[in-house]
Amino acid sequence: MDATRITLLALDLFGSPGWSADKEIQRLYALSNHVGRHYRCIILSKRHGGQRMLLAPDYLLKTVQRNILKNVLSRFPLSPFATAYRPGCPIVSNAQPHCQQSQILKLDIENFFDSISWLQVWRVFSQAQLPRNVVTILTWLCCYNDALPQGAPTSPAISNLVMRRFDECIGAWCQTRGIIYTRYCDDMTFSGHFNARQVKNKVCGLLAELLGLSLxxxxxxxxxxxxxxxxxxxxxxHKPQLAREARRALRQEVHLCQKYGVISHLSHRGELDPSCDLHAQATAYLYALQGRINWLLQINPEDEAFKQARESVKRMLVAW
Known part of the structure; x- marks a missing residue:
């Protein structure tokens, strides 16, 4: 049995489906050769206008990608400057270092996932000391149209690994100048006392030189x-906090649910579809509300008002 075959079987990419070794290898090659057939395009509206395209893998491809994430990508070290897509690292970790600073510079990478190429993904996998053929197969399984698909479970981790050299270079450059730097996906933040044009020019130069990316x-x-x-x-x-108007709106939603009932509240907002299961819609809304409250409590765990709001939503869920 050759090294490619042995390695692919050892990675257990299908999650032990009980197939023969020959069938598993055959399915992997078929999947990697025709990966485009296993994606569904989803168009989402952006909050401030425009649209975002997500590529959602089907169950088979998603299973393989999750196992690539678990068995290969999770073993790579990440830059300390990268704060997104890290287990146990809440979004507040990206904001906390920038509290009480004289100025903040925010920069965004243009077409982030679409601009990460097949070759850059291949170079990530090539660092895993795997046979060359395995590296190529893994790359095909994680790319779509020779780029990184936004929506695949592997794409966030791969993007962090592609950006690692840039993060280390710009992070070291900032540290020597007393500038605080973090990156959350395609959002870069710099804070402290500095010349903003100098920082921006440095970022533009490094992005282009190291990765072929632009702002x-x-x-x-x-x-x-x-x-x-x-x-x-x-x-x-001052300290990390959700914007006052967002906090007020969230508190009001909880209050209106308690006062009028969830279904009445959703109906008043025009968010209830009478042709669908009302109980399911109300439950889904309460879970979403609970998620928003939990997100706020990640930012400020000692917020007593929202601790109480979380308990109120829990009681409403139990009542349903």
Missing amino acids: NQRKSCLVAACKRQQVTGIVVN
């Missing part, structure tokens, strides 16, 4: 301490 110039933003400073949706002028 989305429309999303570049420099914010002084006298204005509201937000990092990945979290206000950081």
Whole structure:
């Protein structure tokens, strides 16, 4: 049995389905050769206008990608400057370092996932000391149209690994100048005392030189301490906190559910479909509300008002 075959079987990419070794290898090659057939395109509306395209893998491909994530990608070390897609690392970890800073510079990478190429993904897998043929097969299984598909479970981890050299270079450059740097997916944040144009030029140069990437110039933003400073949706002028209006709206939603009932509240908002199961819609809404409250409590775990709100939503879920 050759090294490629032995390694592919050892990686257990299908999750021990009980197939023969020959069938498992045959299915892997078929999947990697025709990966495009296993994606479904989903168009989502962005909050501030425009659309985002997600590529959702089917059950078979998603199973394989999750096992690649678990058995291969999770073994790579990540840059400490990368704060997204890390187990046990809440979004507040990206905002906390930038609290109480004189200025914050926010930069965004243009077409982040679409701009990460097949070759860059191949180079990530080639660092895993796997046979060359296995590296190529894994790369095909994680790419779509020679790029990184936004929606595949492997793409976030791969993007962090592709960006690792850039993170280390710009992070070291910032540290020597007393600048704080973090990156959350395609959002880069710099804070402290610095010349914003110098930082931006350095980032542009390194992105182009190391990765062939560029900045989305429309999303570049420099914010002084006298204005509201937000990092990945979290206000950081003092301690990490959700914006006041967002907190107020969330509190009001919980209050209205308690006062009028979930179904009445959803009906008043025009978010209830009478042709569908009302109980299922109300339950789904309560779980979503609970998730938003939990996210806020990640930012500020000692927020007593939202601790109480979380308990209220739990009671409503039990009642349903």
